[in-house]
Amino acid sequence: MDYKNILCTVENSIATITIHRPQALNALNAETVQELNDVVKKISADTTVKVVIITGDGEKSFVAGADIKEMSTKNAVEGRAFGQIGQDTFTLIENMPQPVIAAVNGFCLGGGCELACACDIRYAAETAKFGQPEVGLGITPGFGGTQRLPRVIGRGAAKELLYTGGIIDAQEALRLGLVNKVLPQGELMSAVQGLAKKIAKNAxxxxxxxxxxxxxxxxxxxxxxxxxxxxxxxxxxxxxxxxxxxxxxxxxxxxxxxxx
The missing domain is CATH 1.10.12.10 (Lyase 2-enoyl-coa Hydratase, Chain  A, domain 2)
Structure with a gap:
């Protein structure tokens, strides 16, 4: 599967999707979201794939958010359309038949946190940072953050993050139940792959x-x-x-x- 902003490999019944925009800390522009939408549909229909891993390129960022430069020029109609494709894509991830594991290797902010919340299980590197900082930009989360985050960590904790735009570290994310496990950066992918293999061996x-x-x-x-x-x-x-x-x-x- 060839894409401009996404890498996708399948090995031993495990598909790994990597958001690949290192020059923008893997931020989600419209093109990347469309590519993610396409690859998720293809993997969902592939009965040979038993588990999916989603991660970001490099060690600094999972997904640093939606692309602010691209969003800054949108009008209300364009903004709603961008939010809708993001919501549609993340709902596809949430409801694809295969379990999806997020390997959060760095910044997981805004759209990145929303992407992680659409996954079934989240493992994080010790250096990962989480948050929904949209209110500091004059907007709300638009890819499902106001709905999924409260379902993952509870209403009170989610509202605090959403209203303040605050950023938390991996250990606080673990305490809140936003992630399942925190690991050293160098051990993250091997741990996620090990988990994927455990799941894949079952019916x-x-x-x-x-x-x-x-x-x-x-x-x-x-x-x-x-x-x-x-x-x-x-x-x-x-x-x-x-x-x-x-x-x-x-x-x-x-x-x-x-x-x-």
């Missing part, structure tokens, strides 16, 4: 249905959520992987999942 359909159940349930009442869980639980028993997984357990051998 793909079951993992994907877990993701769907969590995403569906978090936005509805618990009774509706557990009803949906019952449906996907039952659906698992129609899969080849369920027969293989349980047979392997009974026969005390390693399961060979086919994703069917």
């Amino acid at each position: 793909p359909v079951a993992v994907q249905l877990c993701k769907a159940a969590v995403n569906r349930g978090i936005n509805c009442d618990v009774v509706t959520g557990i009803a949906y869980e019952a449906e996907v639980f039952g659906l698992c028993f129609a899969t080849v992987d369920q027969k293989e997984g349980m047979s392997a357990f009974i026969e005390k051998r390693k399961a060979d999942f086919q994703g069917k």
Whole structure:
């Protein structure tokens, strides 16, 4: 997959998407968001991909935000359109069948924090910085930050970050539950790849249905959520992987999942 601002590789059923605009600290301009939208759609349809990793190029920045220089000249109609494509793209990431892990290797601000929140799991380097500084620019978050951040860290903590435009370090992000784990920069990618491999060895359909159940349930009442869980639980028993997984357990051998 050839793009101007994104690198994408697939190895051992794991796709790695790297935001590649080092000259702009990997800031998201319209072209980059469109490319991300395109690659996510292609990976979502690729049944050979079991896990996705998203990271930024280099060791300084994951995504430093949306491209302020590009945004500065937009009018209201153009601004809304830019926000909409960003929201659409991040919703695709949130709802793509495969689990998505964010490897946050540096600045994770504005659109970068919104991108990370659209991922299922977030690992961060010790040097990472997080925040939604949009109010200091006279705007609100536009790629889903006012909605996903409160769902990840809670309403009070999210409002404090959103209203102040403050920036927090990786350890504070860990305390708030914004990231799952903090690691030295040099160990980040190996840890994320190790996690991806652990996920990839399990039954793909079951993992994907877990993701769907969590995403569906978090936005509805618990009774509706557990009803949906019952449906996907039952659906698992129609899969080849369920027969293989349980047979392997009974026969005390390693399961060979086919994703069917």
